[in-house]
Amino acid sequence: MSELIQLGAQRPKAPAPDQLELRFSDKAIAELDALRTHYPTEKACILPGLWIAQREYDGYLSPAAIAEVAHRLHRSYAEVEGVATFYSMYTTAHQPGRHMIEVCTCLSCHMCGAYRIADYLEAKLGVKLGETTPDGVFTIHEVECLDACDRAPVLQVGDQYVGPVTEADIDALLDRLRNEDSSAVVQLADSIVQVHLRDTERAK
Amino acid sequence: MAEYKLLLEHSHEPEFRTLHGYLARGGYAALNRAKGMERQAIIDEVKTSGLRGRGGAGFPTWIKWNGIEKEKTRPHYLICNADEGEPGTFKDKQLMETTPFLVIEGMTIAALATQADAGYIYIRGEFVDAAKSLRAAIDEAYAHGYLGQNILGTGLNFDLYIHMGAGSYECGEESALMSSLMGERGMPRLKFPHAPLPTVAGVWDQPTIINNVETYAAAVPILAKGGEWYVTLGANTKNSRGTKIFSVSAHVNKPGNYEIEFGTPLMELLDLAGGMKGGALKACVPGGSSVPMLNAEDCQNAILAYEELWETGSMVGSGGCMFLNEHTCIVSYTWRTAQFYAMESCGKCTPCREGTKWMLQILERILRGNGQPGDMDLLMEITKQIDGRSFCGLGDAAAWPVAGAIKKFPEEFEYFIKNGRSMVDTPEARAMAPRWAQRAFSAV
Ligand SMILES: Cc1cc2nc3c(=O)[nH]c(=O)nc-3n(C[C@H](O)[C@H](O)[C@H](O)COP(=O)(O)O)c2cc1C
Ligand code: SF4
Ligand code: FES
Numbered sequence: 001m002s003e004l005i006q007l008g009a010q011r012p013k014a015p016a017p018d019q020l021e022l023r024f025s026d027k028a029i030a031e032l033d034a035l036r037t038h039y040p041t042e043k044a045c046i047l048p049g050l051w052i053a054q055r056e057y058d059g060y061l062s063p064a065a066i067a068e069v070a071h072r073l074h075r076s077y078a079e080v081e082g083v084a085t086f087y088s089m090y091t092t093a094h095q096p097g098r099h100m101i102e103v104c105t106c107l108s109c110h111m112c113g114a115y116r117i118a119d120y121l122e123a124k125l126g127v128k129l130g131e132t133t134p135d136g137v138f139t140i141h142e143v144e145c146l147d148a149c150d151r152a153p154v155l156q157v158g159d160q161y162v163g164p165v166t167e168a169d170i171d172a173l174l175d176r177l178r179n180e181d182s183s184a185v186v187q188l189a190d191s192i193v194q195v196h197l198r199d200t201e202r203a204k
Numbered sequence: 205m206a207e208y209k210l211l212l213e214h215s216h217e218p219e220f221r222t223l224h225g226y227l228a229r230g231g232y233a234a235l236n237r238a239k240g241m242e243r244q245a246i247i248d249e250v251k252t253s254g255l256r257g258r259g260g261a262g263f264p265t266w267i268k269w270n271g272i273e274k275e276k277t278r279p280h281y282l283i284c285n286a287d288e289g290e291p292g293t294f295k296d297k298q299l300m301e302t303t304p305f306l307v308i309e310g311m312t313i314a315a316l317a318t319q320a321d322a323g324y325i326y327i328r329g330e331f332v333d334a335a336k337s338l339r340a341a342i343d344e345a346y347a348h349g350y351l352g353q354n355i356l357g358t359g360l361n362f363d364l365y366i367h368m369g370a371g372s373y374e375c376g377e378e379s380a381l382m383s384s385l386m387g388e389r390g391m392p393r394l395k396f397p398h399a400p401l402p403t404v405a406g407v408w409d410q411p412t413i414i415n416n417v418e419t420y421a422a423a424v425p426i427l428a429k430g431g432e433w434y435v436t437l438g439a440n441t442k443n444s445r446g447t448k449i450f451s452v453s454a455h456v457n458k459p460g461n462y463e464i465e466f467g468t469p470l471m472e473l474l475d476l477a478g479g480m481k482g483g484a485l486k487a488c489v490p491g492g493s494s495v496p497m498l499n500a501e502d503c504q505n506a507i508l509a510y511e512e513l514w515e516t517g518s519m520v521g522s523g524g525c526m527f528l529n530e531h532t533c534i535v536s537y538t539w540r541t542a543q544f545y546a547m548e549s550c551g552k553c554t555p556c557r558e559g560t561k562w563m564l565q566i567l568e569r570i571l572r573g574n575g576q577p578g579d580m581d582l583l584m585e586i587t588k589q590i591d592g593r594s595f596c597g598l599g600d601a602a603a604w605p606v607a608g609a610i611k612k613f614p615e616e617f618e619y620f621i622k623n624g625r626s627m628v629d630t631p632e633a634r635a636m637a638p639r640w641a642q643r644a645f646s647a648v
Contacts, residue, residue, distance in 0.1 A: 038365045038367075039365075040279070040408055041386065041387070041408065043386060043387040043388075044385060044386050044387045045387065046387035046388075047367070047368070047369075047370055047384065047387060048367070048368070050370070051368065051370070082389060083387065083388060083389055086372065086389040086390060086550075087329075087369070087370035087371045087372050087390070088370075088371030088372065089329045089330070089369075089370045089371030090370055090371070105540070105638075106291045106493075106540065106544055107291045107292060107454070107489075107493055107526060107537065107540055107541060107544070108291070108292060108453040108454045108459075108526055110536075110537070110540045110636060111454040111455060111526070111528065111532065111537070111636060112454065112455075113635060113636060115636065115637065115638045115639060116635060119639055144289075144291070144373065144544050144547055144548065145289070145290075145291035145292070145493070145544070146330055147288050147289065147290075147291075147293060147294045147297055147328070147330070147331075148294055148297070149291070149292055149293075149294055149451065149453035149454070149459065149524070149526070150294060150451065150452075150453050150459035150460045150461070151459075152453060152454070152459070156330060159332035159333070161333075188332065191332045191336070192329060192332065192335075192368045194339075195327075195332065195335040195336055195338075195339045195366050195368065196365070196366055196367065196368065198342070198343055198346065199343040
């Protein structure tokens, strides 16, 4: 519990309304406009709006990012922050690494050796689950069932599932990801935004 | 009995994901038939079929469809629950990915029967591949008049949207899902009889149908071939008609989705999945993490059908079937189940918010070798305090597996508490355990 309280204390405060810096690209604004037509209320755009923000803000829903979503959707900061922090796929605690590797240790994966996979990742990267490597390349996380139990033990990296994984697969995966400059975290957010939109609504 | 592939028949054919390929394999025959029928006749066909919801509760589908006002006075909504989050289940993912048009056609039939204006497919955030496949199919359907204005000349205007979740098991619970769809935290709402049914006041307070992915998909063969035909499947069961997809995983040789006729013995499902891997059968969790486990003896007689499985002491649930071999430490498995529910509890009500954490703490101390003499009774007592006293089904779902495991394998809990070690003292069991619990298991 104390950790959580500390985390709250460390989290920068919401920007004051007159200090709002809007960062959404034209593409993002167009996407949000298209989304507004999908629902009878603007409020319903909060979840997809947060996905857009997670992409626009390099994979991290900072207070500034949340403030921008709240501003654009005419909601209060507190409301949007409350929504963002409820869901585990929104990254609100800190800036994640370029690649987020999520290890499922839930039931079937537990049964199929996921804890050894988690140990191996920790040893290989020299960080614990929940942490980011000092070079900012990898963040590793433990997650609940990814509903890909037929591939247990399974990892999620960006929008891809990898499994069943072995230690050798992890070596290969880390080598490949290290050489990839684009951020899998941003990529995932973008894929999620895109599937909301019809071909006629997507930016060409 | 073998597999009976009604929904998954063309699942392995990539062309089935395109409109052209779908039409070539009989796609949209159901909608074409439905469009010549009265709305009530469509609902009656579903009634005849005996279709029950495939999302976990097994509620008769036609009752929901029939509950929507017949004289339309306001917008009607349709929701497809594709938030599949129950550990052990991965059928909706495959259906969306490989048979997207079945989901779309099923929803369109439901829209026709209930005069829905818009449908939302609420997909769990991680399922990007499934969502992409559906996206492509929806775009194609719009382009060819299968969605949008005046669908196939029926006069039905129906828009279909994808809405992605963002990581929350609780959002699979229907009222929490609606909260989430409306842009809120995924907290459940007051339910009938304390509040109106979703069919009266659901999402945005309008008449709403919410069904699981597999339920909508099943409406397609029902409308294509008729309810009378559908009831012949599973005819030897008490009240389970048609086929059901079971997601089989954990200690089996060929994990995957297997569609079977209701009434198939559980052991045949195990055969289909290639039999046990790494050791003899010890236990099975047949319907997803929420349902009580069966021991090997129960498994021998278990029949895959709603009432029959209930009588054996478990449930069909979402169809997430995990087979556990002899090296499974039931205490460790149960601890991990408890962690899942403690992590996913939304925190709205006290029995579940506190109870799930207490169960986790107690199971963790047992696993660390620090179990206390009264811990089993304490765990059972907590499950009773949660079960039936929680605001939504997640609390019950957290209590059942813990109570079930203690009932089926009391000796394993007793042994662990007394000796500070697992009764399953094999290297395989040690290999499964989390690092901090490995002391409780012998090395090779
Ligand atoms: C905690 C909890 C999680 C649930 N998760 C899902 C889910 O992921 N998918 C689903 O279809 N139903 C889920 N349900 C059941 C839904 O509340 C609802 O009964 C179902 O979507 C109705 O559709 P059906 O009648 O077609 O089964 C869940 C229920 C609870 C209590
Ligand atoms: S039972 Fe209560 S705390 Fe648990 S998920 Fe439901 S509402 Fe939330
Ligand atoms: S338990 Fe890991 S994907 Fe389901």
